[in-house]
Amino acid sequence: MSETEKETIQETEAPVMSEVKKVRNLRAIVIILVILAVLGLMYLHLMSPSRWTLSMKVKGSQELTLYQGDKYVEKGCTAKCRNDRTGVVRTLSVSQEGEVDTKKPGTYTITYRAKYFGNSISKKRTVKVMDNLVDARKASMYDTFSSEKNAPVIGLYGGKNTTVFDAFGFYDGYVATDEKEGYITDRVKVTGSVDKDKPGTYMLGYSVADKDGHITMAERLVTVKKFPVPKLRELNPDEKIIYLTFDDGPGQYTDQILSILDKYQVKATFFVTATAYDKNYLNLIKKEAEHGHAVGVHSYTHKYDQIYSNDQAFWDDFNAMNDIIEQQTGKRTTIMRFPGGGSNTVSKKYCPGIMTRLANEATVQGYWYFDWNVMSGDAGETKDSSVMVERMKAGVEKNGRSIILCHDTHEYTMNAVEPFLQWALSRGYSFDCLQNGFFAAHQKINN
Numbered sequence: 028m029s030e031t032e033k034e035t036i037q038e039t040e041a042p043v044m045s046e047v048k049k050v051r052n053l054r055a056i057v058i059i060l061v062i063l064a065v066l067g068l069m070y071l072h073l074m075s076p077s078r079w080t081l082s083m084k085v086k087g088s089q090e091l092t093l094y095q096g097d098k099y100v101e102k103g104c105t106a107k108c109r110n111d112r113t114g115v116v117r118t119l120s121v122s123q124e125g126e127v128d129t130k131k132p133g134t135y136t137i138t139y140r141a142k143y144f145g146n147s148i149s150k151k152r153t154v155k156v157m158d159n160l161v162d163a164r165k166a167s168m169y170d171t172f173s174s175e176k177n178a179p180v181i182g183l184y185g186g187k188n189t190t191v192f193d194a195f196g197f198y199d200g201y202v203a204t205d206e207k208e209g210y211i212t213d214r215v216k217v218t219g220s221v222d223k224d225k226p227g228t229y230m231l232g233y234s235v236a237d238k239d240g241h242i243t244m245a246e247r248l249v250t251v252k253k254f255p256v257p258k259l260r261e262l263n264p265d266e267k268i269i270y271l272t273f274d275d276g277p278g279q280y281t282d283q284i285l286s287i288l289d290k291y292q293v294k295a296t297f298f299v300t301a302t303a304y305d306k307n308y309l310n311l312i313k314k315e316a317e318h319g320h321a322v323g324v325h326s327y328t329h330k331y332d333q334i335y336s337n338d339q340a341f342w343d344d345f346n347a348m349n350d351i352i353e354q355q356t357g358k359r360t361t362i363m364r365f366p367g368g369g370s371n372t373v374s375k376k377y378c379p380g381i382m383t384r385l386a387n388e389a390t391v392q393g394y395w396y397f398d399w400n401v402m403s404g405d406a407g408e409t410k411d412s413s414v415m416v417e418r419m420k421a422g423v424e425k426n427g428r429s430i431i432l433c434h435d436t437h438e439y440t441m442n443a444v445e446p447f448l449q450w451a452l453s454r455g456y457s458f459d460c461l462q463n464g465f466f467a468a469h470q471k472i473n474n
């Protein structure tokens with residue numbers, strides 16, 4: 028480079044002024060080009076991917092535990108690159124993949140990515156969404172225990188004093204959560220056991236430790252009682268009794284069903300809802316009661332995922348429906364039917380053991396729940412009224428006492444009522460409405 032420059036200078040010394048100027052300009056251009064080339068090479072050298080270190084910072088916790096229904100706040104992520112030679116730092120834009128749906132329990136992953144020329148970097152955030160069952164913090168229908176701050180929390184479904192009945196048994200529901208480690212229920216050690224067939228009092232002990240060595244212990248007293256014997260109306264040797272029950276209404280066919288029942292002076296039982304079908308028919312609850320029928324709680328919302336998500340959710344929904352019944356009839360009811368029946372398994376998906384606890388709790392609270400021993404078939408099996416009538420006939424012929432499951436929300440159910448009543452009354456069957464303590468046709472609880 029310096030030699031070239033020398034040669035250029037030597038050449039420009041001899042000629043006339045204009046030639047000298049030209050040469051000087053040329054020299055200046057060459058110098059500038061050379062400088063630019065050098066700067067360019069330096070720039071490329073410094074910019075080469077190997078010179079840059081990328082870094083990424085996930086804001087907030089990279090492993091997060093939330094509970095169903097919690098709000099997920101995306102705190103984001105930042106990325107930078109730093110030049111190792113010059114120390115220059117640049118902020119990079121970050122792309123994000125994945126979403127968190129806190130309505131659905133599960134594990135979600137969010138991936139953050141950033142690039143700078145040939146370099147790239149990525150980081151992940153794992154968000155665990157627990158169902159409400161595992162949320163010991165929100166323990167409202169059960170007692171919670173914690174030995175100290177930062178120690179795990181144990182929540183006992185059913186509370187530290189639980190009364191259960193031999194007919195339903197005991198389902199030991201508990202949860203343990205730790206602020207740092209999340210759901211640690213699987214680490215709970217239980218001592219003691221309950222014999223559901225032997226009335227008495229049993230003591231259960233629970234303990235759990237987190238990884239920092241904090242230990243929390245809990246105790247529960249379980250009292251096992253004999254289920255009260257239903258008050259059975261004396262039946263004559265040949266007498267057969269039918270309890271017609273209608274679920275899910277009131278709806279658009281309820282009024283006509285009431286007229287048919289009136290026509291034959293038959294009393295029935297309505298397990299009512301508020302939002303399953305149509306709120307415009309709620310005033311029919313009043314009419315049902317006025318016409319001498321029994322009214323029981325079925326559900327306000329009839330949404331399985333909601334009412335069976337936890338014990339408190341069930342009783343909130345139940346009480347909301349009983350409020351409406353009170354507004355309509357002037358008094359609260361003590362009879363009920365679980366959506367899906369006491370034997371439903373759908374609730375298992377949302378909350379293991381909940382049906383066992385609800386059956387016990389309902390009885391402790393003085394409520395009386397009913398299942399059925401005859402299905403009319405209108406719960407999805409048939410839409411044919413004559414098939415329904417045949418099913419009901421076959422069902423009641425087998426039983427001394429029959430509780431028939433119907434739904435006053437279908438036209439085909441309405442059309443089956445009259446022919447069935449005509450047949451049953453002509454055969455000497457009697458009809459009655461259900462009351463607290465009556466024969467309940469309980470099915471085996473499966474959850």
Ligand SMILES: [Zn+2]
Pocket residue numbers: 274275325329366367
């Ligand atoms: Zn129902």
